[in-house]
Each structure stands twice: as structure tokens, then as C-alpha cells.
Amino acid sequence: MRRALVLVAFLALLLTGCGAGADGPDDGVVRLRFQSLAWQKESVDVNRQLVKEWNAAHPGIRVEYVQGSWDSVHDQLLTSFEGGEAPDIIHDASDDLADFAYGGYLADLRPLLSERLLADIPARSWETTTFGEGVHGVPFLQEPRVIIANRRILESSGVRVPTPEHPWTWTEFRGIAQDLTRTMGPGRHAVAWPLKEPVSVSLNLGLSAGGRLFHRGEDGRVTVDLTEADTVVPGTIRDLVVTDRTAPRTTLGSGGSDTLPGFFAGKYAMVPLGFAYRQQIAQQAPEGFEWTVLPAPAGAAGLAQGVSPQTLSIAEASPHKKEAAAFLDFFLRPENMVRLALGDWMLPTGTTALADPSLHTARHGWATGAAVARQLRPAPAQSVRGYPEWKDKVATPAFQEYYSGAIDAGELRRRLVTDGNRVLARYQRK
Numbered sequence: 001m002r003r004a005l006v007l008v009a010f011l012a013l014l015l016t017g018c019g020a021g022a023d024g025p026d027d028g029v030v031r032l033r034f035q036s037l038a039w040q041k042e043s044v045d046v047n048r049q050l051v052k053e054w055n056a057a058h059p060g061i062r063v064e065y066v067q068g069s070w071d072s073v074h075d076q077l078l079t080s081f082e083g084g085e086a087p088d089i090i091h092d093a094s095d096d097l098a099d100f101a102y103g104g105y106l107a108d109l110r111p112l113l114s115e116r117l118l119a120d121i122p123a124r125s126w127e128t129t130t131f132g133e134g135v136h137g138v139p140f141l142q143e144p145r146v147i148i149a150n151r152r153i154l155e156s157s158g159v160r161v162p163t164p165e166h167p168w169t170w171t172e173f174r175g176i177a178q179d180l181t182r183t184m185g186p187g188r189h190a191v192a193w194p195l196k197e198p199v200s201v202s203l204n205l206g207l208s209a210g211g212r213l214f215h216r217g218e219d220g221r222v223t224v225d226l227t228e229a230d231t232v233v234p235g236t237i238r239d240l241v242v243t244d245r246t247a248p249r250t251t252l253g254s255g256g257s258d259t260l261p262g263f264f265a266g267k268y269a270m271v272p273l274g275f276a277y278r279q280q281i282a283q284q285a286p287e288g289f290e291w292t293v294l295p296a297p298a299g300a301a302g303l304a305q306g307v308s309p310q311t312l313s314i315a316e317a318s319p320h321k322k323e324a325a326a327f328l329d330f331f332l333r334p335e336n337m338v339r340l341a342l343g344d345w346m347l348p349t350g351t352t353a354l355a356d357p358s359l360h361t362a363r364h365g366w367a368t369g370a371a372v373a374r375q376l377r378p379a380p381a382q383s384v385r386g387y388p389e390w391k392d393k394v395a396t397p398a399f400q401e402y403y404s405g406a407i408d409a410g411e412l413r414r415r416l417v418t419d420g421n422r423v424l425a426r427y428q429r430k
Helices: 002-023 041-057 073-082 098-102 115-120 123-129 151-157 170-184 198-209 229-243 256-264 275-284 321-331 334-344 363-373 387-404 409-427
Strands: 030-036 061-067 089-093 138-142 145-150 189-191 214-216 222-224 268-274 291-295 305-307 310-314 376-378
Touching (some): 041 061, 061 321, 073 089, 073 098, 115 321, 123 138, 123 310, 145 151, 145 275, 145 363, 151 170, 151 268, 170 268, 198 229, 198 305, 222 409, 229 409, 268 275, 291 363, 310 321
Parallel strands (some): 030 089
Antiparallel strands (some): 145 268, 214 222
């Protein structure tokens, strides 16, 4: 019996020691985990360097860099929240935050953030992370959609080259695609649409034509309604592919990177892409290849387009919210926001950082992106509960079939509206 009691006591001490070790040594140092989704080498290097600079200047608040992945972040965060193991500081995108915010997993940042940071980021950007009465993330990097074009093909064709001050309209864009395809010859197309993820492209570019798709009633409930304005951009894309054949069907299931070899080979004159793809093009384009960045076409609402900025949030369960907010304030100083933007080939949300001369050069189209950034608005789906399920189960297959010509506009409407509202209703039951 005595030996058994000694063994039990020893095991208890051992377990206690393991628990303390998991939380870090009891030395008075606050330890924070920062899960970053940076993946490009330049971006990872900047993120790690900023963490290193913080730790060197704040020995009492140590930040551990944890590498996450965009491919699995939603499920990984959900599991970590439910298991009580979420990182203190969370890197994500604003359109992924709604369910976490409404679920009580993310802290309201309003009483935590500095006045400097709150004032420096425009109200329209804060809208992307406002859910209910709280602000649950800091929007810090944004990526407009632009058109990357083969400069030689455009100039030799004689078509008008658009600028942010004088963009193409969607109707003009369709006509120019017809002209370019005729001059390029057999087997070549004016534009390649990489639409592996068709929903965000359709919704965000749709804002330029005045589309909203999601409508909030007086009772606060959100429903889907496909208005005439909502059909302008999807209808144009479908016309390019199915009616005019100025865009190939073969790229509809592709990601942006998949279209680059054909673009470099001259098979496509233009590819609509996110702004950050410029890095791949700059690094991978063959010697002598000339490319340029054009604004996306404009509609009734001008160059407006929806955006879901990258965000930084603080877990509600974190015992060190004040210290985490101090790190965010350092991490998102204007000079650091510029470094993050350059590392990710994106644009900062902060007005001071966005005015930095390095983001307004003609080289690699930075000036075009900065001009478009002033027209960015919250993506239509930002605060819609149930959006991930609506997107995956209803909208993605519906848009894919519509763009390929497998279904018509009437069937697209039935799926998005009728089937879609059934999904959203389940998330809005009281």
C-alpha cells in the first residue's frame, strides 16, 4: 500500500509538471501564439522578421510564430476553438469570420485597439469585419481583381487600352474580346477565365454593375435575390465562353496559376486575376515577355468591386487580449503595413501606408492597383451567416454549370435563390 501511494504521488507530480510545461515556464513572461497564413517566401520572411523585431523589443511579451494554411484554415480553426486550443492571434480572411464571430470565438476589438489604428483604416474596410455590434478582426491587406494583359498583343491590335480614369465598360470589354480573338488567329482566345472558385469572382466583380445578390430585410434576415444588375457580370462571362467563344471552356475549372503557361505562350491575350498574381508573373514570365496591369471593367457603379481583406483577430478565449492587441498595433504600423503589402504583392488598407510612394510606381502595375483600391467595398457576402455552405453546396456548382453552358439563366436563378435561401434560412432561425 505504501509503495502504491508513493507511486500515485509521483505520477501526480509528473502530470502537474507536464501541464506547467505545456503552458510555458512560470517566469512572468506572457506568451502569445500568432498563427499566420503567409505562404509566399517574401511574405513569410516579412512576417517572421516582424515577430523577431517585436520579441527583441518586448522581452516580457513573447510571440511564437505558427505557420497555418489557407487550404484548411476554417476547419482547423473550428476544431481549435471547440477544443480550447486556438491561437491568441489569428490570421484569416474577412469572409471566413462571420460564423466564428457570431459563435463567440473572436474578441470584440473595439476596446482593445489604439485610436491610431482605428482612425487609419477607412470605415468601409472596418465594415468587412463588423458582425452585429462588434468588430472581430483588423482588415490589413486587400487584393483587387485586375486584368493582366499581353502588352504586345494589345498594342498591335490597336484596341483602346483602359486606365483607372477611363476603364472599359463590360459591354466594351466583350466587343474588344471579339476583336482580339479575330486578330489572334485560330486556337487563340482574347481572355482566359480561371474560375475554379467562381463565386467570389461573380459576386465581387458584380458590384461594379450595382449587383448585391444578398439583401437584408427589416427583420435582419438575409435572403438571395438575383436582380438584373446581378446578372451583368455573370452574363458577360457566359457570353464570352458560350456565345462568342472568345474565352475557352478549358480554363473554367482552372486556378489562376494554371492559366499562366498559356498566357506566356500567347494563347490568351488577357487573364483576369487577383492583384497578387503579379509576383508569379514577374518571376515566371519568359525573358522578353511584356505584360501590363489593367483595371477590371466598370459598370453602373464604376470600378467598385467587393473585397474580403486579410484580417488579424484575437481569440475570445485568450487570457492576454491586451498584450495581443499591443502586438497588432506594432505589426500594423504604417511602415510595417507597407512591408507586409510588398511582401504579399497586395495593397494595405491603412490610408497612411497606401499613400507610400513604393505602392504607386508604374512598374508591375502597382499604380493601377493603388488607384483601384480606392473603389474597393465590402464583399456582398461578408456578414452572411451560412455563406460557406451556400457557396460550397449551391453557388459553386451552379455558377460552374452556368459558365460552361450546361444550364441557362433561369436554372441559375432557381438554384441560387430557391435552393440558396433554404440553406441561409437554417442559419437564421430564432
